[in-house]
Amino acid sequence: MDQLSEERRKAQFDVDDMKIVWAGSRHNFEVSDRMAKLVASDPAFRKDTRTMLARKELFKNTLRKAAYAWKRIVELRLSEEEASKLRFYVDEPAFTDLHWGMFVPAIKGQGTEEQQQKWLPLAYKMKIIGCYAQTELGHGSNVQGLETTATFDHQTDEFVIHSPTLTSSKWWPGGLGKASTHAVVYARLITDDQDQGIHGFIVQLRNLEDHLPLPGITVGDIGMKFGNGAYNTMDNGVLRFDHVRIPRSHMLMRVLQVTREGKCTQSDVPRQLVYGTMVYVRQAIVADASCALSRAVCIATRYSAVRRQFGSQNGGPETQVIDYKTQQNRLFPLLASAYAFRFVGEWLNWLYTDVTQRLQANDFSTLPEAHACTAGLKSLTTTATADGIEECRKLCGGHGYLCSSGLPELFAVYVPACTYEGDNTVLLLQVARFLIKTVSQLGSGKKPVGTISYMGRVEHLMQCRSDTQRAEDWLKPSAIVEAFEARATRMSVACAQKLSKFSNPEEGFAELSADLVEAAVAHCQLIVVSKFIEKLLQEIPGKGVKQQLEALCNIYALFLLHKYQGDFLATGCITPKQASLANDQLRSLYSQVRPNAIALVDAFNHTDHFLGSILGCYDGNVYPKLYEAAWKDPLNDSVVPDGYHEYIRPLLKQELRTARL
Amino acid sequence: MDQLSEERRKAQFDVDDMKIVWAGSRHNFEVSDRMAKLVASDPAFRKDTRTMLARKELFKNTLRKAAYAWKRIVELRLSEEEASKLRFYVDEPAFTDLHWGMFVPAIKGQGTEEQQQKWLPLAYKMKIIGCYAQTELGHGSNVQGLETTATFDHQTDEFVIHSPTLTSSKWWPGGLGKASTHAVVYARLITDDQDQGIHGFIVQLRNLEDHLPLPGITVGDIGMKFGNGAYNTMDNGVLRFDHVRIPRSHMLMRVLQVTREGKCTQSDVPRQLVYGTMVYVRQAIVADASCALSRAVCIATRYSAVRRQFGSQNGGPETQVIDYKTQQNRLFPLLASAYAFRFVGEWLNWLYTDVTQRLQANDFSTLPEAHACTAGLKSLTTTATADGIEECRKLCGGHGYLCSSGLPELFAVYVPACTYEGDNTVLLLQVARFLIKTVSQLGSGKKPVGTISYMGRVEHLMQCRSDTQRAEDWLKPSAIVEAFEARATRMSVACAQKLSKFSNPEEGFAELSADLVEAAVAHCQLIVVSKFIEKLLQEIPGKGVKQQLEALCNIYALFLLHKYQGDFLATGCITPKQASLANDQLRSLYSQVRPNAIALVDAFNHTDHFLGSILGCYDGNVYPKLYEAAWKDPLNDSVVPDGYHEYIRPLLKQELRTARL
Incomplete structure (x- = not known):
């Protein structure tokens, strides 16, 4: 029963045509509509209990959804456009957002041809999971203030990545805390004691066999963020380096190269890119x-x-x-x-x-x-x-x-x-x-x-x-x-x-x-x-x-x-x-x-799944749905709440003096 | 080490005097300061893990704190003013807020002398726990639109409290869902088929022996609300009545009385009260x-x-x-x-x-x-x-x-x-x-x-x-x-x-x-x-x-x-x-x-406990504290996250096709 049918009858324009205008083109509309419905109709993507989950369960569930989404993308041979739309309609921040949205583009934009050939196939198949480690505990807006160093070691032809201070700890990067195996790390390049400014380096963080952090790397999640569910599905991370060595070839060198001799040379690629x-x-x-x-x-x-x-x-x-x-x-x-x-x-x-x-x-x-x-x-x-x-x-x-x-x-x-x-x-x-x-x-x-x-x-x-x-x-x-x-x-x-x-x-x-x-x-x-x-x-x-x-x-x-x-x-x-x-x-x-x-x-064409709102459901049957949803709260698992015997009963019975609280 | 001492030295006024101005009087300052410090120094009132707790744990912990606060109030023989300040500084929404802030005042304001003598001693000792049940699922701002009925039954000298529709379900009252044994319920008084408007009735909701809802009463929590911790410590409730009978004497009759014959009579207490x-x-x-x-x-x-x-x-x-x-x-x-x-x-x-x-x-x-x-x-x-x-x-x-x-x-x-x-x-x-x-x-x-x-x-x-x-x-x-x-x-x-x-x-x-x-x-x-x-x-x-x-x-x-x-x-x-x-x-x-x-x-004189903020801590040692706090997130219990073996490893190893997701 559509409570809003009367409202819909009043409209003085063609909603289907407006949907095309909103989507930008018929093609956009069709891809979006198809992907939105694919997600909405698959119970694996349900999100109606998300706000009740404790952090660990919540994060584990996101890992499951991300893996399942990838499985479906492969099974259905979705195009890049479709895959990206599907992830969008899953509507749950996950490490994959950073992998596809920041890690891959960083390599594409800042890596040389050779580097792209090496890393992109691994990333495209998700044989590695990458994130984008720029901001630090003490440095957000001002990129030029970053403290992490990448010092060139002539002897070994390596860079030594190091966090010299507490405030230089990488802090905030999504996907860093628990999921990523690799990161593009932004650090201050130092060659022959010369500060060469901030550049990107590909750093492996975790062993690909057991997911344990590599020596010299301390990595974890930065803790709860605003809201129920929301960005707590994401493992925004903290990362410290204790003299971690990476090959020279892991610096992204499309614009600036460091030679075997430690000399810096600019390429002719315009910096304005x-x-x-x-x-x-x-x-x-x-x-x-x-x-x-x-x-x-x-x-x-x-x-x-x-x-x-x-x-x-x-x-x-x-x-x-x-x-x-x-x-x-x-x-x-x-x-x-x-x-x-x-x-x-x-x-x-x-x-x-x-x-x-x-x-x-x-x-x-x-x-x-x-x-x-x-x-x-x-x-x-x-x-x-x-x-x-x-x-x-x-x-x-x-x-x-x-x-x-x-x-x-x-x-x-x-x-x-x-x-x-x-x-x-x-x-x-x-x-x-x-x-x-x-x-x-x-x-x-x-x-x-x-x-x-x-x-x-x-x-x-x-x-x-x-x-x-x-x-x-x-x-x-x-x-x-x-x-x-x-x-x-x-x-x-x-x-x-x-x-x-x-x-x-x-x-x-x-x-x-x-x-x-x-x-x-x-x-x-x-x-x-x-x-x-x-x-x-x-x-x-x-x-x-x-x-x-x-x-x-x-x-x-x-x-x-x-x-x-x-x-x-x-x-x-x-x-x-x-x-x-x-x-x-x-x-x-x-x-x-x-x-x-x-x-x-x-005309926005939002599915009830995507909206995730009882108040906004298409058919307007708000009150019965609110009433039913209430009973799903964990607190309603029992009529008498956990804690009654320890805390409420002694209160009512005036026995608090001897109660263990 | 006070990172802000230099800032404090700059001040051009006497902070201690400003504290008195802010508090309103020296007396207010002293009571507030004493109660704030009492709470801040007692580990039982810690709240730094609150935002990480799942709903049930969170609520149980609130029950504990409320009982403990009451125990301390009794032990220390705190005055009403001190008790109220102490609860304020515990800084966690709880059923006691409604008991003291709405249930007790409703009886005081709307109950007759006799009713006050009967109910207040019970409430003051917390032998009963009360809440204030006014708003309904379909009725918020407009009190005159409430649908719950209280029909006078001549034969038995009782009121029959009933929820005639889904939208008449009581919805939102704090403390109602799990903790309260009693409620002041606002309902449409009906005598001899005449609508006499909205009035308050004291209704027992739960058995005082086992806390189970009484016959005809359906009660529960309405589910998660905005934010981590926040109001999720409160059991905002839903309540339905199926012809629940209460004695006539349970209607709050300071302004309007219903006689044994079912006649309504106004008292000379001004309604403007x-x-x-x-x-x-x-x-x-x-x-x-x-x-x-x-x-x-x-x-x-x-x-x-x-x-x-x-x-x-x-x-x-x-x-x-x-x-x-x-x-x-x-x-x-x-x-x-x-x-x-x-x-x-x-x-x-x-x-x-x-x-x-x-x-x-x-x-x-x-x-x-x-x-x-x-x-x-x-x-x-x-x-x-x-x-x-x-x-x-x-x-x-x-x-x-x-x-x-x-x-x-x-x-x-x-x-x-x-x-x-x-x-x-x-x-x-x-x-x-x-x-x-x-x-x-x-x-x-x-x-x-x-x-x-x-x-x-x-x-x-x-x-x-x-x-x-x-x-x-x-x-x-x-x-x-x-x-x-x-x-x-x-x-x-x-x-x-x-x-x-x-x-x-x-x-x-x-x-x-x-x-x-x-x-x-x-x-x-x-x-x-x-x-x-x-x-x-x-x-x-x-x-x-x-x-x-x-x-x-x-x-x-x-x-x-x-x-x-x-x-x-x-x-x-x-x-x-x-x-x-x-x-x-x-x-x-x-x-x-x-x-x-x-x-x-x-000059606000907020303790670090009350502020509950690393960014706002008095000594300004923000970064070391942020760094330490991060590791306490449940997600950091293990370096390799829960779900790695089920979801991340099969992804990296290209074995999703056969994985159970």
Whole structure:
């Protein structure tokens, strides 16, 4: 019995067509759909008891799933694309993520042809398991501060890998603690007492026969992390080296070589290649953000339609929570954000191809812009997603606090994205540096390109005034884009002007960093808004699909305009009256989206398995399922709890004085 | 070795005096300090392995701690105040919280003299364990929607308690699942087929001899909740009644009586008494908010002083993270908020006394204002604290994600405060109703009182303009208060004007609810700012103490002014130039607080046990402690993990095809 069928009937667009738009293409949709269903229909991949498992059981179960997934991938002869999707839908962080996502790419990107030929076949068959050991106990964001050393020994033609201090212990690498046999270790290369900077080395950690750590290696798990289940399925590790020797050939030498004589020589491979990888990783993070946010929004939207509270008239049913404007005002902008991040992620995918092609042609001209743009979008989308998941949890009221809602685990497993691959505030400061540099070059005739090209119209943007006069005027893409461009330009220029008053620019940058971060956010929001609008310039087939996306695009933009109205007003881009009109328009957009809300989250095509949420189940049969799930908690194994005889009974019987506690 | 001694030397005020200010009085400080140390020094109360325990072990351990705490309370003949503090410092949600915090007060507040004489002695000695069973699976915020029935049976002089539907199952009550023998159950009273509304009934749930549920009662735990440890130490329960009979005398009859004939009669006890309880509960929640936030801020501040990242010059140490303005801009407003909430909580405590005295004198005139004010402050402080804890976690970088940082558990255990005792958005709508009513009565000659009295100066506040001209002008309390008053007034008045255009006021209220919530927030922020400023009008002894508090008060106010500058600008209370000056002043306040930051968190007087955080430990020896703690994870019991032989080895040896997975 589908409790939400009435809601589904209300939709004014074709959900199947929207599913294709969301997936990016019919091909993407079909592969995803097939892999999602393969996982969902196989009991071996069940995850509904995950949040109740103690650490050891949990980890052992992950090892089982990872092995089983690999077995199925081999049996079904899945393509690389399919295999990667299958792992994605297993939806459980595991050592294989790092093996495939970091270890293999590191060898591909930084290893010589010879090294690739040696190591990749082993890795592809999983005859070895690898991880990526960069961060240290005392060193996260600042890679140049790493302390682990790799000292070249002329006599033996080896590197000696060593952890000279406690803070140099490798700390955090996923898969390192218990599963990996090998690691790409980042260490400070030292030849003839000369510090040659940080480089990667392939180090075997464990014996391939009995999995015991090799001599000189101390390795273990770093302990429990945030949340039930969540990242505790992963063996994030600690690793110390006591003068561990590896052959010289184990240094990844695509860019820098160390010869038998210990001399360092640069290859002609451009160092900028590393930026291609960075763009790739960040576009993947943005895609993940839209997916994670879509899961939370799907759960909260469905449950908001099921849940009723207050407003009963004449003994009738109470009001569906989704009909309250306060609920819509918190939920629908997140729904719109999920779509917005999806499309900006799609565009980043294009950017990756573009950057790669240019790098191959030795064209480095777009790199600074691509770097700033991906850094900013990684920061913006992950922050908004982490906050959005928690907001969705709150929108589910008390029941959102139950693990069976799926939201606590989704939050706990997602939040590290705000910190890894560049702390979100550090990244925004990098964007700000790029903005300030761009402003400083505006007079020089150097034209800003790509996402920053709007600054080429700085004169117009510094003095333009929005001409919106009625609420509907805010539906015009040109009105929105100009307001966002003017705001971003003016905030950057204002920062640049303030900076110019400092005699020491670095001191000025440090002093004004909070303002600079705000300017960076304004620039990044503009990118997301613009890319959404550009998407809508494309032909989008399907009954009513484009209309829905237009409404969501407007909600995304006008919600930001309201939330950040301080920026728009302080810079004089819009008047208080215009801000108020935008808000009026936003309210009426909510009414427009309301009947389509359930269909808009159905378009994500999430299986009940993938969602892992009783509140978000497709059929909306929330209460019977919550009730049944409760009884599966280990605490309900017995009616009288463990500990009754030792602790409750002596309390009630006033016999505590003699009880052993 | 105190890694933070250098930081402590920098302080420009007397920490011991600040401790007294934070605690509220020397007496409070001494009791708290004694109880905190008593708990911290007793190994029976250790909590450092809590996040690793599976549910059953975890719960059993909580039962042990609760029994042991009670034993110590009796042995040491602790006063009620001391006992309550001791339980607080044990810092582990347990059934005893509900027994003392809800069950006993419900009987005291709603029971007749006779009922109190019967039940309280049993409860005081813990010969029975009680909980508070109100919310149901399908009914949270809306108490009037509860479905459980209590039908009077004339023949037997009993009530029949029954759960007519699945959604009427009691759901969430703490202590209900496994520990409680009794409950105050809220049910719809039915006499002679007449619905008499929701009332409380004392129902025995379990046999006092063997702890088995009584006939007709189905009871259990509702399952895992957000986070490691956290609220999973609590047996939040589910409860169904199948025509359970209780004597008529078990209905709590202080306000409404049911006679032997089944007639309902009101007593002369004023119904408004319930508001006194409500004010009490909410002031406790606000006090908890300041405490929870202070713990997170203490951890993040100490670790920000220990942690170094980037900025190394000539091979010297890197820069302390706390010296970055971006860090200060996120951390110091939270430090200021902790103090702000502490003082507004102190004032609410006074308000509770005031309301109680008025109720006893049958003066109900201040109730609406007290209701709105406590509702709003509960909402504002719990939302800010939940967000603030997570922000502090992010401010600790990757290590904040480890359970050993203490922050994940602090967050998970805190967030329910945003939902229980009134969902935060629902509460703000109540505040908004009060604001709109106040505005509508402004012309009537009825003077607004208490925290809303500023609206009496509506004419001035609607047209005044801030006269700040230099950054320092924003240090004047009068400048701050007037800006906040003008903003709150104008937002309320604007809402009232928009509402007046609707022919149906309720429809208008629903349509404009998002704007109304914003007006309510503006009003509540004004209250917190005003009460902080009022606190500083008192004499505050101690070298430099008042100066520090003045800086924090200004940081709190100017941070809000910046964050919500959209409100201030849209309503024309300040100009963009003035907003920018306020922000300049804010930056220089950060520099002023910086050398005092560690001492300002030391003033909270949190023991290492209570903080439960390696990152926040008093001596700052973070890295050696993190390293040691890691090895205690169960996963490190063996170097080769459980599951290696079943899952990793067959994978590496390419023998998965025949493996059992």
